[in-house]
Every structure is written in structure tokens, then in C-alpha cells.
Amino acid sequence: MNDQTKFKALVVREQAEGFQQKIEERCLADLPPGDVLIRVQFSSLNYKDALSASGNRGVTKKYPHTPGIDAAGVVAFSTVPQFSAGDEVICMCYDLGMNTPGGFGEYIRVPASWVLSKPEQLSLLETMQIGTAGFTAAQCVDKLLAFGLRPEQGPVLVTGATGGVGSLAVALLAKLGFAVTAVTGKESEHDFLQQLGCTAVLNRQQATGRVSAALLRERWAGVVDTVGGEILAGAIKATRYGGIVTCCGNAASGDLALTVYPFILRGVSLVGIDSAECPLTRRKEIWDKLAGTWHPLLQDVLVKLSQQITLEQLSQTVDAMLAGQTRGRIVVDLREKA
Numbered sequence: 001m002n003d004q005t006k007f008k009a010l011v012v013r014e015q016a017e018g019f020q021q022k023i024e025e026r027c028l029a030d031l032p033p034g035d036v037l038i039r040v041q042f043s044s045l046n047y048k049d050a051l052s053a054s055g056n057r058g059v060t061k062k063y064p065h066t067p068g069i070d071a072a073g074v075v076a077f078s079t080v081p082q083f084s085a086g087d088e089v090i091c092m093c094y095d096l097g098m099n100t101p102g103g104f105g106e107y108i109r110v111p112a113s114w115v116l117s118k119p120e121q122l123s124l125l126e127t128m129q130i131g132t133a134g135f136t137a138a139q140c141v142d143k144l145l146a147f148g149l150r151p152e153q154g155p156v157l158v159t160g161a162t163g164g165v166g167s168l169a170v171a172l173l174a175k176l177g178f179a180v181t182a183v184t185g186k187e188s189e190h191d192f193l194q195q196l197g198c199t200a201v202l203n204r205q206q207a208t209g210r211v212s213a214a215l216l217r218e219r220w221a222g223v224v225d226t227v228g229g230e231i232l233a234g235a236i237k238a239t240r241y242g243g244i245v246t247c248c249g250n251a252a253s254g255d256l257a258l259t260v261y262p263f264i265l266r267g268v269s270l271v272g273i274d275s276a277e278c279p280l281t282r283r284k285e286i287w288d289k290l291a292g293t294w295h296p297l298l299q300d301v302l303v304k305l306s307q308q309i310t311l312e313q314l315s316q317t318v319d320a321m322l323a324g325q326t327r328g329r330i331v332v333d334l335r336e337k338a
């Protein structure tokens with residue numbers, strides 16, 4: 001292997017007719033310098049990847065570019081003692097797939113500080129069935145638990161419930177014994193959500209409630225919101241006295257129109273969740289839970305809520321995700337074909 005070693009990657013280029021995605025042959029010399037060269041076996045498709053693949057400059061400033069904020073694979077070469085050739089590792093977020101060539105290529109080269117050893121109890125495939133979306137769902141659930149939320153306190157609302165973050169949050173909360181109400185825009189996916197363990201399903205309008213109201217009837221002991229906008233506002237207004245709302249996404253909107261009343265009359269807590277710059281110690285804590293006590297709860301569910309695609313199928317799946325037509329987690333298989 002040398003700098004001219006070739007590999008396949010999805011490359012997004014800006015053309016006169018807009019942004020185009022194509023599988024291209026790249027060579028290792030095209031990758032930035034870095035401590036660890038990783039042969040990617042699996043990646044996954046997150047909402048941020050769909051934005052990067054479609055030319056969103058808020059995510060990716062410079063094109064041509066290879067998206068993919070998630071990667072799991074095997075170290076091919078390392079300049080640091082923490083990692084050796086053959087180690088199974090995962091690399092998620094930081095700048096991967098944003099302005100650093102990401103997991104939609106067969107190789108990535110990254111700083112050692114972005115790399116985590118794969119937890120022993122998880123397979124590489126499972127780490128990407130979880131991926132950034134699942135890790136984010138786990139962070140949200142962990143915040144609810146650390147806050148002291150218990151199943152007997154009442155139902156938990158999950159918005160964007162058929163999405164990557166939402167579906168994993170539904171499944172994990174249900175397995176932990178919570179009554180979960182799912183919000184979805186997809187009438188056809190109510191069965192899927194019930195299979196994941198939710199006890200009730202609302203459509204988006206029902207979850208929003210009366211937009212002009214400052215407060216709504218108290219319903220939720222906790223909320224995992226992945227969409228923002230009017231649905232998040234509705235969820236906060238309907239959160240019970242002393243309840244907690246985690247906010248991690250903006251699939252619907254980045255806006256949040258509210259009064260202070262849910263906070264000053266009901267003592268509701270709004271907690272922000274970020275995975276991109278999440279410190280390494282916190283990452284390890286969450287992965288320890290995902291690989292430890294939560295693993296037996298999630299093992300079957302991960303299979304139910306994920307599907308595998310190839311690099312060649314990515315482009316059409318990106319379009320489907322942007323059109324709101326995907327569900328659950330989408331793993332990209334970059335292993336060498338037999």
C-alpha cells in the first residue's frame with residue numbers, strides 16, 4: 001500500500017446543473033494528512049450526510065467532497081502508539097464527513113483524537129446500526145435518566161419518531177419501561193413504531209397543538225425532540241410540571257417560538273444535545289452503556305430498525321431521506337466484495 005493505492009468513494013461535485021454525486025476512484029494521496037488511516041467497512045447515513053451530499057454549505061463549505069460523518073473499520077496504518085494496524089475502530093463526527101473526507105469512501109485518514117477503539121461487545125456492523133443518530137438518541141435518553149425521570153412519572157414523547165434518532169430513542173425508552181408516544185408524519189409506519197415498542201402515535205398536527213397557546217394540557221413527563229419548530233414548541237408547552245425536554249435536531253425547523261411560561265410556571269427543563277463536538281470521555285461513557293447494560297435491550301431492535309445499502313445505492317437513498325421517505329437507520333456496507 002502506498003499513496004497511489006486506489007479506492008472507491010462517493011464524491012459530490014458542484015456542476016452547472018447543481019450538485020452531483022458519483023462513485024469515483026480516489027487514491028490515498030487525496031486524503032488529508034492524519035495519524036490513523038482506516039479501511040472503512042461500514043458507514044451510515046445521517047441527516048447531516050444528506051445535507052452535505054446535496055450541497056448544503058452550512059455543513060460542507062468546499063466541494064468536491066466525500067460525506068459520511070460515521071465510519072467503522074480496521075486500522076490500515078497508524079503513526080501513534082494507541083492504535084496499530086488491524087485494530088477495529090470507530091470514528092464519528094468532529095469534522096469527519098463535513099470538511100474532511102468521510103465514511104462514504106473506503107478509506108479515511110483522521111487525527112487519533114477522533115478515533116475510538118470499537119467496544120468489544122459490539123460488532124462493527126452494530127456500531128454503525130447505532131451510528132451518530134443512535135449515539136445521539138442514547139445521549140438524550142441518558143439525560144432523561146440522569147435527570148431522574150422514571151417510567152411511573154408518565155409518558156415520554158419522541159418526535160421525528162421513524163427517523164434514525166427517533167426510532168432508536170423510541171426503542172430504547174420502551175425497553176427501559178417507559179410508555180412512549182411517537183410523533184410521525186408517516187401514516188404507513190404506525191406498525192413499525194408499535195413493533196419498536198411505542199404505546200401511542202400522534203400525527204404532527206396533533207403534537208403541535210394550538211400554536212397561539214402559551215401552555216397546553218400537561219401530558220409529557222419527558223420529551224426527545226429531533227425536529228424543532230412548532231412540534232418542539234408544542235411538546236414543551238405540554239410538558240408536565242418539573243418535566244424535561246431534550247432538543248437535538250431541526251429536521252422541521254431551527255425556529256422555536258415560545259413564551260417563558262412553561263419554564264417559569266411549570267419548571268420545565270430544556271436540555272440541548274450535541275454529538276459533533278461531544279468530548280471523548282462522554283463519548284466513552286455513552287458507548288459503554290450501548291455496549292454494556294443497554295446492549296441486550298437493543299440487539300434485536302437494531303436489526304429491526306436498520307437496513308443495509310451499498311455505496312452505489314447511496315445517491316437515491318440521500319434523495320429519499322431529504323424527501324422524508326426513509327425510516328430507521330441506514331448502514332452503508334463498504335466491505336470488499338467476495
Ligand SMILES: NC(=O)c1ccc[n+]([C@@H]2O[C@H](COP(=O)([O-])OP(=O)(O)OC[C@H]3O[C@@H](n4cnc5c(N)ncnc54)[C@H](OP(=O)(O)O)[C@@H]3O)[C@@H](O)[C@H]2O)c1
Pocket residue numbers: 045046047048132133136159160161162163164165166183184185186204226227231248249250251252253273274275276321324326327328
Ligand atoms: N445534535 C446532534 O449532535 C445531532 C446528531 C444527530 C442528528 N441530529 C439532528 O437530528 C435530526 C434527526 O436526524 P436523523 O439522522 O434521525 O434524521 P432522519 O433519519 O432523516 O429523521 C428525521 C425525521 O424527522 C421527521 N421529519 C422530517 N421532516 C419533518 C418536518 N418537516 N416536520 C416534522 N418532522 C419531520 C421524519 O420523521 P417522521 O416521518 O416519523 O415524522 C424524519 O424521519 C436532524 O435534524 C439531525 O440534524 C443532531
